[in-house]
Structures are given as C-alpha cells and as structure tokens.
Amino acid sequence: MTSAILVSIVMTLVAASTPLLLAALGELVAEKTGVLNLGVEGMMLCGAVAGFAVAFSTGSTGLGLLAAALAGMAASMVFAVLALSLAANQVATGLALTIFGIGASSLIGAGFVGRTIPRLGPVFPPALSEHPWLRMIFGHDILVYLSLALVLGVSLFLRRTRPGLILRAVGENDASAHAIGYPVIAIRYAAVAFGGALAGLGGAYFSLALTPMWAERLTAGRGWIALALVVFSAWKPGRLLLGAYLFGAVMTLELQAKAAGISWLAPEVLAMAPYLATVAVLTMMSLGRRSGRLDAPACLGKPFSAS
Amino acid sequence: MTSIITRRKLTFGAAAASTLPLLGRGASAQSPLGVGFVYVGPIGDHGYTWTHDQGRLAIEKEYGSKIKTSFLENVAEGPDAARAIRQLAQAGNQLIFTTSFGFMNPTIQVAKQFPKIHFEHATGYMRAPNVATYNARFYEGRAVIGTIAGHMSKSGQAGYVASFPIPEVVMGINAFHLAARKVNPNFKTKVVWCSTWYDPAKEADAAKALIDQGADMITQHTDSAAPLQAAEQRGVYAFGQASDMKAFAPKAHLSAIVDDWSGYYIKRVKETMDGNWKTGDVWGGIKEGFVKLAPYNDAVTPEARKAADAIRDGIASGKLHPFTGELKDQKGEVRVKAGEHASDEMLSKMDWYVDGVQA
Numbered sequence: 001m002t003s004a005i006l007v008s009i010v011m012t013l014v015a016a017s018t019p020l021l022l023a024a025l026g027e028l029v030a031e032k033t034g035v036l037n038l039g040v041e042g043m044m045l046c047g048a049v050a051g052f053a054v055a056f057s058t059g060s061t062g063l064g065l066l067a068a069a070l071a072g073m074a075a076s077m078v079f080a081v082l083a084l085s086l087a088a089n090q091v092a093t094g095l096a097l098t099i100f101g102i103g104a105s106s107l108i109g110a111g112f113v114g115r116t117i118p119r120l121g122p123v124f125p126p127a128l129s130e131h132p133w134l135r136m137i138f139g140h141d142i143l144v145y146l147s148l149a150l151v152l153g154v155s156l157f158l159r160r161t162r163p164g165l166i167l168r169a170v171g172e173n174d175a176s177a178h179a180i181g182y183p184v185i186a187i188r189y190a191a192v193a194f195g196g197a198l199a200g201l202g203g204a205y206f207s208l209a210l211t212p213m214w215a216e217r218l219t220a221g222r223g224w225i226a227l228a229l230v231v232f233s234a235w236k237p238g239r240l241l242l243g244a245y246l247f248g249a250v251m252t253l254e255l256q257a258k259a260a261g262i263s264w265l266a267p268e269v270l271a272m273a274p275y276l277a278t279v280a281v282l283t284m285m286s287l288g289r290r291s292g293r294l295d296a297p298a299c300l301g302k303p304f305s306a307s
Numbered sequence: 308m309t310s311i312i313t314r315r316k317l318t319f320g321a322a323a324a325s326t327l328p329l330l331g332r333g334a335s336a337q338s339p340l341g342v343g344f345v346y347v348g349p350i351g352d353h354g355y356t357w358t359h360d361q362g363r364l365a366i367e368k369e370y371g372s373k374i375k376t377s378f379l380e381n382v383a384e385g386p387d388a389a390r391a392i393r394q395l396a397q398a399g400n401q402l403i404f405t406t407s408f409g410f411m412n413p414t415i416q417v418a419k420q421f422p423k424i425h426f427e428h429a430t431g432y433m434r435a436p437n438v439a440t441y442n443a444r445f446y447e448g449r450a451v452i453g454t455i456a457g458h459m460s461k462s463g464q465a466g467y468v469a470s471f472p473i474p475e476v477v478m479g480i481n482a483f484h485l486a487a488r489k490v491n492p493n494f495k496t497k498v499v500w501c502s503t504w505y506d507p508a509k510e511a512d513a514a515k516a517l518i519d520q521g522a523d524m525i526t527q528h529t530d531s532a533a534p535l536q537a538a539e540q541r542g543v544y545a546f547g548q549a550s551d552m553k554a555f556a557p558k559a560h561l562s563a564i565v566d567d568w569s570g571y572y573i574k575r576v577k578e579t580m581d582g583n584w585k586t587g588d589v590w591g592g593i594k595e596g597f598v599k600l601a602p603y604n605d606a607v608t609p610e611a612r613k614a615a616d617a618i619r620d621g622i623a624s625g626k627l628h629p630f631t632g633e634l635k636d637q638k639g640e641v642r643v644k645a646g647e648h649a650s651d652e653m654l655s656k657m658d659w660y661v662d663g664v665q666a
Contacts, residue, residue, distance in 0.1 A: 008519045012512055019508075106349060113351035116532075116555050119540065211507040211533040213555060216349045220506040252512060258499040259466065259516035261665045271502040 003133065009256055010136045014144055017248025019044070019205040019219075021147045023226035024233070024240055025154060026198025031230055032158065033191040034171035034299030038094025039079050040199050041223025042101020047072040047200025049105040049112070052207035052214040056117050064208055065143070065201065072200020073193050075101055080192045084185050087303035102217060112214040120209040143205055148241070150198070155237035167191065171297035174304040184304055202226065228278055234285065234295045243281075250274040340402070340580055342366060343395035344378035345388065347407035352505075354530045354549040355566065356380065359406045359429075362568035366576050374576060384409025392417040396424050402579045404572070405429065414438060425584050427575060430475075432655075434586055441571055444592030445475075446482035446654070447622045448564030449526075450629035451593075451600055452546045453483035454618045455561055456524040457490025458611035459544055466517025467498040468510050468527035468534045472666070476528045478657045482629045483526060484664050486618065497522060498666040507533035518543055525559075535559055544606070551601035562615075563601035570596045590651065594623045630654065637662055 023040050030037050050071030055064025075097060083093040120141045122129035128138035158164040169177045170187045178184045206218045225247065233240035254270040344363050348356035363376050377398065382391045388410045395403050396417060404427045405414045411431035418426045418438045426438040434440055456465050465487060469476050484496040497520060499513040510529045514537035517525060525538040525545035532555040538545035539556035547553065547563025571591060578584040591597035600619060603612055621627030630649035634642050636659040643649050649657075660666050 005519045008515065012515050016508065016512060106351070110351050113349075114353045114554060116536070119536075206508055211511050211531070211536055213507070213532060213536070215353070215507060215531055216351065217505070218507055220503070220508065222508070251509070252516070255499055255501075255509070255513045255516040256519065259497055259513070259520040259522075261497065261520075268502070271500075 005256075007133050007136055009252060011139060013245070013248045013252040014140060015210060015248075016251050017244045018144050018147050019202040019210070019222060020226050020229060020247060021151070021202075021241060021244035022143065022205065023199045023202035023223060024229040024244060025147070025150055025237065026195035026202075027226060028230050028233065028235055028237065028240055029154060029158075029167075029198075030188075030191045030195035031300055032171045032235060032297055033167055033188045034174055034297050034302065034304070035083065035188050035192055036090045036094065036301040037076065037079055037083075037097070037192060037195060038091060038227065039075065039097025039101065039223075040195075040226050041219060041221065042098035042105075043072045043075045043196050043199035044203030044206075044219045044223045044226075045101045045105035045217070046075040047203035048207040048218050049109040049203075049214055050200070051204030052117070052212075053108065053112055055208055056112060056115055061118075061120050061208055065204055068200040068204030068208075069197040070200070072198070072203065073196040075104075076192045076196025076199070077189075079196075080189050083303070084188050084192070087305050090301050090303065098223065106216045109214045109216065113216075114213075116213050117208070119212045141209055143201060143209065146201075151237050151241045158237070168297070171299055174299045174302070178304070178306055184306065188304075199223070199226075225274075231296075232278060232281055232285075235297065236295075246277065247274055250277050339373055339375040340370075340576065341398065341400035342374050342376045342576060342579075343398070343400035343403040344376065345382050345391055345395065345403070345405045345407075345410060346378060346380040347382060347384060347409065348380070348530075350378070350380050352530060353532065353552070356406070358549055358566040359404070359568055362572040365569035366572045369573050370576060370580075373580070382410075386413065389413035389416055392426075393420070396421045401425065402576060402584075403427070425575075425579055432588075434588060436586055439575075439586045439588065441589040441591070443566055443568075443597035444590055445564060445566070445598055446478045446629055447592040448598045448600060449479045449482040450486040450622065451615050451619045452526060452562055452564065453486030454490060454615045455603075455607060455611050456483070456526070456544075456546075457487035457494055458608060458614060459561065459606075460487070460491070460494070460524045462521050462523045463491050463493055464495045464497060464520075464522045465524040465526060466514060466520070466522030467496055468513045468517070468525065468529055469498050469500050469666075470504045470529050471502065472500065472658075474655055474657045477660065478630075478654050479528050480664060480666065481657065481661050485629060485634070485661055488661075488663055490614065494663060496664050498664065500666075501529055503529070505530045507531040510534050511537040514538060514545075515541065532556070544604075547601060553601065553604075558604075558606070560601075561604045561607055565599040565601050567596055567599050592622065593619060594625065635662055636660065637664070 047068035051064040051068030054067035055061050079097045082088045083090045122139050123142050124138040170184050174184050229243045232243040250273050254273050346356045350360040379391045382388050402425045406429045408430045411433050414426050414428045415433050428440050430442045431440050487494040501509050511533040514525050514534035518541045523543045525534050527534045527548050532552045535545045535552050535556035538559040544561050545559045549566050551563050553560040628648035632643035632647045633645040636642050
C-alpha cells in the first residue's frame with residue numbers, strides 16, 4: 001500500500017515538474033544570449049491553446065504538440081521584433097507579451113471551453129508503463145523523456161560545442177561578439193525562438209497531458225515559476241533539472257501531506273512551502289559568493305544595437 | 308490591471324437576436340428594458356460565471372425583444388468594478404445584476420448615484436432601497452451528492468478538493484459529510500485546501516493525492532473540471548461543480564450540483580417591467596430551483612438513487628434540513644441541539660467541522 005502511494009507520488013511529481021522544466025530550459029537558453037523574456041506565461045498559454053485546438057480538431061496529439069511549439073515560437077517572435085530589432089525595453093516588452101498571451105489565448109480558446117480530448121499517453125507498452133513500480137521509469141509520456149533529453153542536449157551544447165560558446169559570448173559581451181563578426185541579433189532571435197517553442201510545449205503539457213481541456217489561464221502562473229527557476233539554477237541546465245524537480249516535489253508533497261491529514265502544519269504554511277524553498281535556496285546561493293550576481297549573463301536584459 | 312482592461316469585452320448579448328427585430332419595428336414601439344450583468348470570470352469558464360450567463364440567455368428567451376441584455380465579463384473585484392457597473396448604468400440599463408461577492412461595495416456605491424436603477428448583488432449582505440441581494444443554498448445539493456457518496460463508496464472515504472476555509476465552503480463540506488455519514492456511520496471526508504479557486508493542474512494533483520490516500524469519491528469546491536478528469540483517470544467516482552461536467556469524465560461523473568439562476572432572473576425582470584420591483588434578500592435552494600442536480604450516471608445504484616431522491620425531495624418540501632441536530636463539532640461541543648436545525652445566521656458564519664471531517 002505505502003509503496004503504491006510512493007510510486008503514485010513519483011508519477012505526479014514528474015508530471016508536475018515537466019512543464020516547469022520545459023519552459024525554464026527554453027528561457028535559460030534565451031537568457032544565456034542576454035535576452036530576458038518575461039513573457040513565458042504568455043507563450044505557455046499560446047502553446048496550450050494552440051495545442052489543444054489542433055489536437056481537438058485533427059484528433060492528433062502529435063500535431064497538437066507541433067502546433068504548440070510553433071505557437072509559442074510565433075509569440076516569442078512578437079517579443080523578438082520589439083525587443084531585439086527595435087531595441088525596446090525587454091522587461092516591458094516581456095510583460096506585454098504575457099498580457100497579450102493571456103488575451104489571445106482566451107479569444108482563440110473561447111470555442112473550445114467545455115471540450116475534452118484523450119490524454120497524452122505513455123510512450124512504452126502497457127507491460128512496462130503499467131507495471132506496479134517499473135512505471136516510475138517507463139510510465140511517462142513523450143514530453144517527459146523529451147524534456148530530460150533536452151536538459152542533457154542543452155547542457156552539452158552550451159559547454160562542449162563551438163556554437164554554444166558563441167551563444168554564451170553573445171550573452172556575456174555582445175559588443176565583443178559583434179566586433180569579431182558574430183551576428184548578435186540573429187543569434188538572439190534563434191535563442192528566443194527556441195525559448196518560445198519550449199514554453200509552447202510546456203503550456204501544451206497542461207492542455208494535452210495534465211488536464212486535457214482548455215480553460216482560460218490554464219497554466220495559472222507557472223510561467224513565473226519557470227522564470228524564477230532559471231535564476232535558481234544559476235543558468236546551469238543540470239541545476240535547472242534539480243530545481244524543477246525539487247519544486248515539483250514540494251508542490252506534490254504539500255498536497256499529499258494535506259491529504260494524509262498531517263494537521264500540525266497549517267495549510268497556509270504548506271502552500272508557502274515551494275516559495276519558501278525558492279527563497280531559501282536563492283539566499284544560500286547568494287551567501288556562497290561575494291558578488292550578488294549569481295552568475296547571470298553579463299548582458300542580460302540590455303538592448304544591443306550594432307553601430 | 309491592464310490585463311483586465313484589455314481582456315474585458317463589452318458584448319451586447321445576442322445583439323443580433325434582440326436588436327434586429329427592433330429595427331423592423333416602428334418608432335412608436337416601447338423601448339426594450341435594458342438588463343445588465345457584471346461577471347467576475349469569463350463566460351467560458353464552464354462553471355460559476357457560465358451559469359449566470361445561462362440565466363441571462365434564459366431571460367432573453369423568455370422576453371425576446373421586450374428586453375435587451377448586455378454583460379461585462381472578467382471584471383476584477385474591487386474598485387475597478389465600480390467603473391464597470393457605472394458603465395452599464397449609464398448605458399441605460401434599468402436592472403443590473405452584479406454576480407460576485409467582491410462587487411458588494413462598488414454596487415452600493417454606484418447604486419447611490421443611480422437611485423432609479425435597480426441593482427441585484429449575488430452572495431452579499433449589503434442592501435439599499437434599490438439594491439437587493441440573492442444567493443443559492445448550494446449546501447442542499449451537497450447533502451444530495453453526499454448521500455450518493457455514502458452509498459457508492461467502497462472505501463468509505465471521500466476526498467474534498469477545496470479552495471479556502473470560508474463559511475460557504477465549510478458549510479458545503481459539513482453538509483456533504485453529514486449526508487454521507489448518515490448512510491455510513493464510519494464515513495471519512497478528507498479535505499485538501501488548494502488556496503485558490505482556479506488552478507486546474509493543482510486541483511488535479513490534489514484529487515490524485517486524495518485518491519492515493521484511499522478516497523474513492525472526489526468532490527470539489529474549486530472551479531475547474533480537473534479533479535473530475537483525475538478521478539476518471541484513476542477509475543474512481545466524482546461529482547461536478549456548478550454545471551454538468553459529464554463531458555470531462557463520462558465514467559466518473561456521478562452527478563453534479565447545478566446552479567440555476569434563470570427562475571430568479573426571469574422573476575425579477577418581470578417585476579421590473581411591471582413596476583413591482585422591491586429590494587430584499589433571497590436565499591434559494593432546491594425548492595426555489597436555484598440548486599439542481601445533474602442527471603445521475605448509470606453507475607449510480609438503484610438504492611443510492613432512491614436515497615438521493617428522497618433527500619432531494621425532503622429538502623424541497625421543507626421536511627428535511629441538512630443541518631438537523633444533534634450536531635457536534637470536532638471537540639465534542641454540541642453546536643446544534645437534537646431536534647433543532649442550524650439557523651441561516653449560523654450557516655453563514657460557519658467555521659467549525661463536524662466529527663469525521665479531516666480538514
């Protein structure tokens with residue numbers, strides 16, 4: 001009985017962490033090039049509604065995922081044109097993108113409220129995906145494995161490849177990267193598009209896998225948590241994975257503790273737990289170094305114009 | 308704030324339906340009665356706001372071209388609401404429904420400026436000569452689904468996905484549990500507080516946690532259909548909230564508490580047209596048709612059906628009150644004496660749980 005609960009908790013935890021991991025990983029890559037895109041929540045909602053609309057209309061979850069990635073990317077391009085080409089303030093543009101995403105997704109989704117689709121299923125055959133305890137490893141859907149593979153891929157790309165080095169150079173010193181001939185704006189466009197696609201997939205994880213339906217503001221603020229996770233991770237993909245799963249674990253355990261009737265903790269305290277954990281980790285990280293910069297890319301949030 | 312403003316859509320409800328016939332009529336025709344609605348959520352929430360909008364559509368159907376309705380959705384509770392309400396008043400509406408608790412002060416404030424317009428505020432307690440209040444006794448519906456849960460649960464445990472410990476929610480939990488306990492004296496109701504009205508993923512995870520802990524009946528006082536989907540996925544039963552949510556969980560959805568404001572809205576529009584409108588406070592339940600039950604799922608056993616119908620009919624006829632004594636709280640203190648039942652005042656301030664609730 002208890003081991004069954006444990007397996008179930010792990011399944012819920014992984015599912016709760018995956019959209020955070022996807023969206024945060026995309027944002028991490030964008031921020032590594034020096035672009036702070038606060039529009040994650042808006043891009044997630046665009047992905048969530050597009051994914052649902054296409055999956056519902058075509059009956060294909062695969063097409064839904066593709067549409068979600070494209071929708072997130074399209075939304076990110078709105079940001080890119082304003083913040084990169086026109087060098088608008090990134091913070092203001094990002095916030096505007098979130099507000100735009102909330103509005104656009106409710107408009108597009110209006111016709112899909114009250115509908116439902118089959119849930120995004122596990123990848124592996126039932127012998128593995130429904131096994132009492134092997135399902136902890138094999139019982140997940142494609143996005144879970146994709147997100148884990150992407151963490152590894154992004155980590156290797158940033159640390160071990162030449163394009164990864166160039167990408168980081170653009171974020172650390174845009175003027176120098178420009179001076180030695182790298183297309184700073186083009187690289188930032190690519191990174192923002194990648195971030196948009198992953199945010200779109202993260203959003204679609206809600207509308208296709210977690211709660212297969214569309215309702216306004218379906219992601220309920222997870223985009224902001226993803227943004228915080230990037231800081232938490234100190235812009236390192238491995239630590240981001242840890243952070244996303246830690247956050248997912250605290251969210252899941254909070255509810256499990258309440259359901260189990262652990263009453264010496266006030267529900268309000270449990271609701272605060274994930275955020276307290278974030279504050280605690282950030283504080284510890286800041287104490288560990290003399291500068292308060294937390295390894296942020298040096299050009300983060302600064303507009304660049306080649307002149 | 309900006310998000311709310313940009314998202315607000317001023318929609319003249321069924322503009323085509325109600326204004327087209329108007330254009331065809333002579334100028335001598337009496338101008339239609341304007342009826343305005345202010346909603347806290349989107350009409351597409353498939354929940355609370357949706358049910359109010361169904362009421363608006365019902366009065367359009369009833370009175371056709373004699374009235375003209377309009378609504379504002381996604382209006383934030385608080386000072387901003389006053390502007391929305393004033394907008395509807397200035398647009399010539401004679402009767403304005405403000406449908407969320409947080410619109411209470413703005414409604415009173417705007418009503419003072421427009422003494423000839425009638426205002427109706429849902430779930431509040433502040434009234435004025437031109438401001439009436441109305442609310443629904445949702446706890447009556449919860450007593451019916453609690454009865455079904457008592458009969459259908461094998462584990463004898465229900466999971467309650469709840470929002471905030473306010474009296475409205477607490478009385479719902481108690482009503483559900485008391486009804487289930489009447490069927491099964493050892494019944495347990497476990498509550499998980501989500502600290503939000505709306506977060507589908509969290510509501511679903513709360514339902515999963517409750518199922519992990521042994522609940523095989525899921526009920527909720529949050530706004531999305533996500534807990535039902537979680538129940539469907541795990542193969543346990545659940546109840547819909549505010550509207551029939553069967554589409555989300557065809558197997559799990561045993562019934563739902565359905566809010567129905569149509570009757571009240573039709574009546575108040577008629578009174579306004581006839582010049583008989585008076586302020587007042589209406590708290591309607593099953594009897595008044597404010598609270599209905601969605602059709603039972605085929606899985607509901609004949610025995611459970613019969614018992615649930617008996618509770619529903621008993622409440623409707625006034626013979627049965629869900630909070631009939633003797634009721635003790637968790638410390639063993641008698642809150643309602645044997646033979647008596649809880650007063651409306653007690654219900655509206657309820658902050659204690661009956662024995663067997665784990666909250």
